[in-house]
Amino acid sequence: MTTAKDLLSLPSLSHMKLIGGAAGLSRTVTWPYVILCPPIGEWVSGGEFLIYYGANAVVEKVELAQLIRDAAQNDAAGILFLVGHHYILEENLDDEIRQLADELKLPVFSHTSLAYVNSITKDIINLTFQNRLLHTAKFLFSGTHSFSRIQM
Numbered sequence: 001m002t003t004a005k006d007l008l009s010l011p012s013l014s015h016m017k018l019i020g021g022a023a024g025l026s027r028t029v030t031w032p033y034v035i036l037c038p039p040i041g042e043w044v045s046g047g048e049f050l051i052y053y054g055a056n057a058v059v060e061k062v063e064l065a066q067l068i069r070d071a072a073q074n075d076a077a078g079i080l081f082l083v084g085h086h087y088i089l090e091e092n093l094d095d096e097i098r099q100l101a102d103e104l105k106l107p108v109f110s111h112t113s114l115a116y117v118n119s120i121t122k123d124i125i126n127l128t129f130q131n132r133l134l135h136t137a138k139f140l141f142s143g144t145h146s147f148s149r150i151q152m
Contacts, residue, residue: 001135002029002128004078004107007049010127012119016080019093019108020101027107029077032124034117039070046075049124051117053082061092068100068108078107080120 005025007013018025030047033040040050050071064081071079083090093110101108111120 002124002131003027004029004049006127006131007078007124010120010123012116012123013080013109013111016109016111019081019110020098021078021105021107023102024078024105024107027077029124029128031128032121033076034121035067040067040076041070041074044071044074044076047077049077050079051082051120052079053087053117059088059092061094061097064088064092064097065100068097068104068106072104072106076106078109080109080111082112082117083110084112 003025004027007029008016028047029049031049033044033048033050035050035052044050050067052067068079081088081093083093088110090110093108097108
């Protein structure tokens, strides 16, 4: 099982900053999901780690707050906002956003727009797959299942 906290160890997210929602860092991450445009309700089913950069649009703080509420309502693992001149403005990720993330216990992160989304999604997919594989191996070879007695 991969948690939102585990993502902090990934090379592509080494400069990721937690804005708020630390109480939710134990949320399970199943998959990364890059948001092209909100709303997300019909695309998110739980456990997704959301990545949003605003796609050269002006994204107001009220829209970010609504996205955080939608993410929490749909049981997302967390949300990463890519910030920068052509992305989400860092000043929009203020105390009000932090308080909302804390209230909803949803980890909300920021990262500079210099991060490559492909690298981030690849790292998250690899980590979740490795952790699932490790969990499965521990289960199969724990000695409590007949699979552990397979003779080669």
